[in-house]
Amino acid sequence: PNPNxxxxxxxxxxxxxxxxxxxxxFLRRLxxxxxxxxxxxxxxxxxHISAFVALCELFLGIEVHFELWRKFFCLVPRHRGGSIFDVGGAEV
Known part of the structure; x- marks a missing residue:
């Protein structure tokens, strides 16, 4: 797809x-x-993204924090073209 x-x-x-x-x-900012x-x-x-939002808002009772997201997760290209991404563990 090539949207405007x-x-x-x-x-x-x-x-x-x-x-x-x-x-x-949070998804929009991500x-x-x-x-x-x-x-x-x-x-x-x-x-993974929706589970992270639910964890923060429903379980921890905090606003979803992008720096916390980056501490635990990153997006990794699924194939050579890099147009499809999987959520993966962040490099520590």
């Missing part, structure tokens, strides 16, 4: 499995920080 600057791409299976709009502000769009993430990566 104001457009975003979303796959129907994401919507059928519960993705809703507007997306969480996409902007890495310079990617939602369709560049694997479904497993979206699950």
């Amino acid at each position: 600057k104001e457009e975003r791409v979303c796959f129907v299976p994401f919507l059928l499995r519960g993705l809703a709009f507007p997306i969480h502000p 996409l902007e920080f890495y310079g990617i769009q939602l369709h560049n993430l694997t479904p497993g990566s979206i699950l």
Whole structure:
């Protein structure tokens, strides 16, 4: 997909499995920080991100903190082109 600057791409299976709009502000900031769009993430990566948000907000009772995210996770290219990313463990 090659969306215009104001457009975003979303796959129907994401919507059928519960993705809703507007997306969480943390996800929006994460996409902007890495310079990617939602369709560049694997479904497993979206699950990791949503679990991190739930951990912070529901379990720890804190606002989602991007520096905490970067301490534990990073995005790694899934193939040579670097257009699909998986959430992986951060280098310590």
